[in-house]
Amino acid sequence: MPYRWSDTADPTPTLTLWPHRSLPRAGFAAVVLGCFTAITLPLYGLLGTVLLWGLLPFLLMAVGALWWGLEASYRSGEIEERLVFTDPDLHLTRRNPKGDTQEWQCNAYWARATLHPKGGPVPNYVTLSGNGREVEIGAFLSEDERKALYLDLDHRLRGMHLG
Known part of the structure; x- marks a missing residue:
């Protein structure tokens, strides 16, 4: 309660x-890290190619948007x-x-x-x-x-x- x-x-x-907080701070870090790991897995096959540098900024922006959204949720719940x-x-x-x-x-x-x-x-x-x-x-x-x-x-x- x-x-x-x-x-x-x-x-x-x-x-x-x-x-109520359903996602504690430790879970917050795990979600962002898990998302980052899942997004970068397909990039390992592209190492050494120009395509890697074309996709990387968009994938990092997706992880940044996830972090920003979760952080905004925490701030609004204080x-x-x-x-x-x-x-x-x-x-x-x-x-x-x-x-x-x-x-x-x-x-x-x-x-x-x-x-x-x-x-x-x-x-x-x-x-x-x-x-x-x-x-x-x-x-x-x-x-x-x-x-x-x-x-x-x-x-x-x-x-x-x-x-």
């Missing part, structure tokens, strides 16, 4: 969310959301891929988690509302992960209201 709660003994529980439960407030901070941050804060007693099964930018859209504002949380998660996140958040917020 690409989100984690801090230790339960922690006096300020913190929820950290991040996008999102982190952190929800800190301090008494009596909630504080949500979102760090976007370009480095800018967005923040939201409200009194935890008035905070509500809402699951929007339809009508949001994604199915089962999760929002937090309070302090006259409604903000999204975990929009980059999968549909099942957003459902689980909603249940976790709702349970934690209800526990804060009762305790």
